[in-house]
Amino acid sequence: MQLLIFNLGKELFALDTCKIQSINEPMVITRVPKAPPYILGLINLRGNIISLMDINLLLGIPETGNLKENIIILELKDEVLGILVDCAAEIIETDDAPLSEIPDSQRTDYAEGVIKFENRNALLIDMEKLLEANYVGKG
Numbered sequence: 001m002q003l004l005i006f007n008l009g010k011e012l013f014a015l016d017t018c019k020i021q022s023i024n025e026p027m028v029i030t031r032v033p034k035a036p037p038y039i040l041g042l043i044n045l046r047g048n049i050i051s052l053m054d055i056n057l058l059l060g061i062p063e064t065g066n067l068k069e070n071i072i073i074l075e076l077k078d079e080v081l082g083i084l085v086d087c088a089a090e091i092i093e094t095d096d097a098p099l100s101e102i103p104d105s106q107r108t109d110y111a112e113g114v115i116k117f118e119n120r121n122a123l124l125i126d127m128e129k130l131l132e133a134n135y136v137g138k139g
Contacts (some may be wrong), residue, residue: 009064012122021073055083
């Protein structure tokens with residue numbers, strides 16, 4: 001399995017690349033009045049209108065004010081959405097990065113484990129579970 005490592009501030013996270021459609025540079029975001037706080041707005045990607053999610057808010061990470069360098073476009077179930085990240089850093093193979101369990105005190109429904117690579121750690125997240133745990137169906 002291949003994983004995309006991305007930064008949010010000083011924290012590293014990982015996503016399975018099989019869910020990723022593309023990685024893009026920032027683009028114009030159209031704000032949506034009265035949208036839930038986790039929706040940053042809509043983007044137009046090659047003629048497709050896509051919701052852009054606030055991954056910092058979804059993960060409970062304070063916004064650092066860092067320049068957001070990438071939008072990761074994900075296909076989850078039958079929905080395509082984007083997340084705005086500080087930097088999509090690199091793609092790694094899991095063969096080279098064993099998955100460690102998360103301590104019970106830090107365990108969440110969406111965290112699948114910790115990837116250790118190059119003397120660094122990244123939290124492997126399941127975006128579908130993250131959305132379900134936080135916002136889907138909670139008007």
